[in-house]
Amino acid sequence: MSFDFGQMVEHLIGSVYGSSSRRDVEKKQDDVLYDAAIVGYGPAGGVMATLLAEKHDLKVCIVDPNIEKRWIPNYGVWVEEWESLDRSLQIGLGDCLDRTWEVTDSFFGGSHGIPTSERCRIKRPYARVSRDKMQANLKTRLAAAGVTKIASKVDASTVKHTAEGSTVELENGMKLSCRLLVDCSGHYSELVERDGVNNPGVQIAYGAEVEVKDGHAPYDEKAMLFMDYRTDYINPEESSPEEQRELRDIPTFLYAMPMGKASNGRSKIFFEETSLVARPPIAFDLCKERLYKRLKHHGIEVTKVVDEELCYIPMGGPIPKLDQRVVAFGGASGLVHAATGYMHVRMLAASRGVAEAIATELKSGGPGASRAAARRAYQALWSAKAKLQRDFHVFGGEFLMAQDTSILRGFFNGFFKLPLPLWAGFLSGYPNLPHNEHQQEWYKRFAFGFQFFLKLAPAVQLKLMAAGALNGWRDGLIRSVSPMSILEDSQDLGFDAEIEAIRLKAAATEADSAVSEETDGNRGPGSDVTPESGPQISDQSTTKELMTL
Template identity: 35%
Template sequence: MPADVLVVGAGPAALAIAAALLEQGLTVEALAAADPEAPWANTYGIWGPEVDAQGLEALLGHRWSDTRSDFGAALTPGAVEPGVVAHGIDYGLFDKTRLQQHWLEQCRAGGLRWHRGLAAAIRHGALQSTVTTQEGLELSARLVVDASGHQPVFVQRPDDGPVAGQAAYGVVGTFSAPPVQPGQFVLMDYRCDHLTPEERLEPPTFLYAMDLGGGVFFVEETSLALAPPVPYDTLKQRLQRRLAHRGVQVLDVQHEEFCLFPMNLPLPDLGQQVVGFGGAASMVHPASGYMVGSLLRRAPDLAAAIAAGLRTPGLESASVARLAWAALWPLELRRKHALYRFGLEKLMRFPEAQLRAFFANFFAMPTAQWYGFLTNTLPLQQLIAAMLRLFVTAPWGVRWGLIEPRGRELALLGRLLWP
């Protein structure tokens, strides 16, 4: 008998949806290109209230209450010092091994069966789909969930123009002096006094940094989003210059992180028989780049929709997939996705000074608004209200950047009405 669901992938999205499907009592198999126990390379951050709402705070490796950003600007509302904004919300970094094992243990307890191989082809029948690997293995299931990442194996999405990537180069290690204050987390340090006037005309980058304790810090130079993305060599050189400008040298590198992921992917074809999840389903937040919180919130709802479809007598696999896609991307979320992509398209063209002014104004909004914006937890009407408030309170230079008609913004905004 074929499994109820075959999950393709072994990263956070694949494990999250596999565990949720097993919780529904479905039979689940998974296909992994590599060892599903292999350590994950990247780090995963999340706001404290997000992880608390899931009851998973024990999976955090670090948590900070002193969370702030520095925009190197004049005093802003709520600033604790010139240019510095205290966020007032905890931020956490997952212990990625603990997070991975949390999901793997749920999968083992639910009886998940792993297969190793590279997915190569798929054929669909009325009541099941069959995946063939490069090694010739055939795996059948009533539904296939592709959670293989931003460049999915099977999920199809339209070509919607240039894809903007958020790139980052980071270092975990020890330093000659603290790169940030002890016990502190810095979401964005947009100060650019280490750059020449000519370099400030180039795409802006910012520092994302945190104290990991025991004299160890994580510092990462990050670009918001750009098509094509900022090269790693540029990010590394900027990070070194930023640190040197403040009299800080790297003494020992324990880990280097190279991060690149798409920020403005269009939604997939919601009528296809393969269901996506995670990066394969364009679930990266187009404005903030976060996804793990969304995985935690949305996996149970998607799994419940899949289980309900599979338990409906005589319902064909294509119809189950349509129900699943509708649960993952309901109309309101599709409209919010369009709004976020519209906003990112604007910000990608902002020069350094305009971008700093925008974010200083953004974090001057009420906490519930900017937090809900970054976590994608505001209802649509409240999201629109937050964006209107941001526009009304912004400096004139920022306002003009937000209304200046250029490129494909109008087409993206049109998807608010016709997503």
């Protein structure tokens, strides 16, 4: 008796699905219309899928060619913000922290009369998010909520929108249908249209989690090192003029997280040399070279490299067009803080409002639900107030990337001399985060800027005044700190009317289509007019490419 492996597989599939035909199984899978299809499975995609499925009971799938891959970056967060988000979202964030420090230290000495040894200590707890814990937590929640994972890549050129939703073809040959397409694929999305030329600054960092021989003095093992902008690790007498110019004109700082003791008793620490923002970005190799020169200068001997990390974060640039059908979220939506590079907590702060906006419109149903859901999601992301606040950040980012090391030392030395609620509000810089109330109105941003200006060294003040005079209009500063903001804010007053107009237009189009269809039907046989249909499902996919969590 011959052995037919294909027949055996077909029989097994039939026994599971109640049919002996593999093609019947394909049709079962292809007939699925998802409420939301999430493109990209990083933290943003995982959180959005969790909220839509778990909190709003929508039918959701996630598409990613590397859907089981370990998430790459480590995230640092202020504990106050993380705890606030944990209370708000209720998706288990409180169990995802790796390590917490009660204080953070920074060093800005070497310029403006600031001693090299002077330490800026901030009594505000900081923590590292465990990427593994967060990924495992969301994976469990997605499975419980019935979210489907599809291990394939979206072909952006095949996206089509109809009145009922969207379709897109995948590299595996499958055609996916959904009521709303949500793009969480990252900063360089192929699915999202941006409102302008995309030329952001970029934050670059080389990081390494290491074991060290005799501790890591002069840094306190009980403190998280937030910024060390000193350049005394390079001896001017032993370096070339070119190296000195590079050190001055291409600023980088050290960021470090003490991680306790390894099993062999040695100290563990995560070091990261970072270029805050530059255009074009600097080289990873330069960051790595500077990191090890710093460690050598301080007598910190690395005995083992446990893990390495390369960080590349676009900052600034245009936000997505707010009237498009594909909803951008996470890096694709411009949520990165344009002056600091923070995104993780900002993504989480935006997630609840975006998920509620999507669910509200899709559950309402009726004509125009898909388009209305996309528009309401973008309104939740980028209200007029949020856009004006972002303009303020964009000016800050453009200013910072144009400065040398000395000016940046003076800038941050003054920044952290402000009252904590003021600087914390700027660093968070997004609705629903602690202290953001100090930044949401134009006059509060103006007051913040005035107080900040008074804390700065004269050389930094001159640079800031020049940037405001030359680039304040272009980079959004004038609009964000003047009564002009009131005009921008007023645009949101008509938002509900805009949604109603979307619904009415869709209803009118549907009515016209019904009349046309009835007329065509009365023509009898031979009519060559075919009524427009909604999203159709291809029968070219196979069940092995669908994995339910």
